[in-house]
Amino acid sequence: MAFTDWMTDYAGRDWQQSASGTVRYALVGLGWWTTDVALPAIAAAELCETTVVVSSSAEKASRIAGEHGVDYGITYDDYHEGVAADAYDAVxxxxxxxxxxxxxETAAQLDKGVLCEKPMEASVERAERIVNVCDDADVPLMVAYRMQTDPAVRRARELVEDGFLGEPVQVYGNNSQPLLEMIPDRNQWRLNPELTGYGASVMDLGIYSINTARYLLRRDPVTVEARMSSPHEAFDAVPDERSSFLAVLEGDVQMVSTASQRAHADTQLKITGTDGQLELRPAFHGQCTLYASKGDVTAEVSHRSFDAVEEMTEEFDYFADRLLSEAIIYPDGEHGLTDLRIIEAIHQAADTETAVGLD
Incomplete structure (x- = not known):
């Protein structure tokens, strides 16, 4: 097949099964991501709307609800008590x-679908409990991997599936940002291991390279090696201000990934095969764009790049579509649990300075 035949434009929503219907969301946690990205994303969506917002502060919940035309602003205690439960279908x-x-757990008790941000929890054990409680209650569970609904990433997956790369050989991923410039508070939760989990950089940033590579290649790591350090005093409580890991994926695909919460902002993911190469640049923050290379020709494949709000619109509509159509959810709880097991192994490998195998 000629290289130009691989570069055709494509429709973004290859996943959509439902033409109508509305899923009502309760948004739990009103940090900047929810207020600046999630709320506008749902407002632009086709299959969903926000009807409830939930915060630790009654004043904040009421204020945010009023500013965005949301029906209910309630507290966490209200949420656990089932207040306004009839006003939403999913959390x-x-x-x-x-x-x-x-x-x-509360969502499962109330028979609501669960869309949970990644990483799914602070530890493998707690993530397993989420999977089990949702399974026991028979409620849908999806982990919020927004890259999986970005058209550029989905096009890359299509090219991999069609054999564009030949045999995958190697993967390089990086995700870095200047966290303390973005959020100057040194007491923020991402630097608190009791809240963030295994660490600051791999949990929050490295997970993008891990999950997107897994999504594109449908291959999981079988062994990992890692190095970490935290030279800056603000990162004293976490081991991975700077991190790198080498993973061997199924089929002997070699993956190198770096992540840092105290570095120049940069995101990229590059997959090289025997016949071609796919690169997402920028990959995870900003407007994700796909480049495909064969021989000495490189072309931009995606019809246009999406920003974070547009990616989240796709994600919220994807989950709504799955609830309305009862179609299979790809990034389900088991999928998210695998990522946490990989991250746990990466931290173990850094602690022991040895290769760690994954079952």
Missing amino acids: YIATPNAFHLEYA
């Missing part, structure tokens, strides 16, 4: 990692 959990479980 989006965007609290610090270590609180995801308790809000998922």
Whole structure:
């Protein structure tokens, strides 16, 4: 097949099954991501709307609800008590990692679908409890991997599936940002291991390279090696201000990934095969764009790039579509649990300075 035949434009929503219907969301956790990204994303969506917002502060919940035309602004205690439960069909959990479980448990008790931010929890054990409680209650569970609904990433997956790369050989991923410039508070939850989990950089940033590579290649790591350090005093409580890991994926695909919460902002993911190469640049923050290379020709494949709000619109509509159509959810609880097992192994490998195998 000629290279130009691979570069055709494509329709973004290859996943959509439902033409109509509305899923009502309760947004749990009103940090900047929810207020600046999630709320506008749902407002632009086709299949969903926000009807409830939930915060630790009654004043904040009421204020945010009023500013965005949301029916109910309630507290966490209200949420656990079932206040306004008839006003929503699904919950989006965007609290610090270590609180995801308790809000998922309540959602399951109330028979609501669960869209949980990644990483799914602060530890493998707590993530397993989320999977089990949702399974036991027979409620849908999806982990919020927004890259999986970005058209550029989905096009890359299509090219991999069609054999564009030949045999995958190697992967390079990086995700870095200047966290203390973005959020100057040194007491923020991402630097608190009791709230964030295993660490600051791999949990929050490295997970993008891990999950997107897994999504594109449908291959999981079988062994990992890692190095970490935290030279800056603000990162004393976490081991991975700077991190790198080498993973061997199924089929002997070699993956190198770096992540840092105290570095120049940069995101990229590059997959090289025997016949071609796919690169997402920028990959995870900003407007994700796909480049495909064969021989000495490189072309931009995606029809246009999406920003974070547009990616989240796709994600919220994807989950709504799955609830309305009862179609299979790809990034389900087991999928998110695999990522946490990989991250746990990466931290173990860094601690022991040895290769760690994954079952």
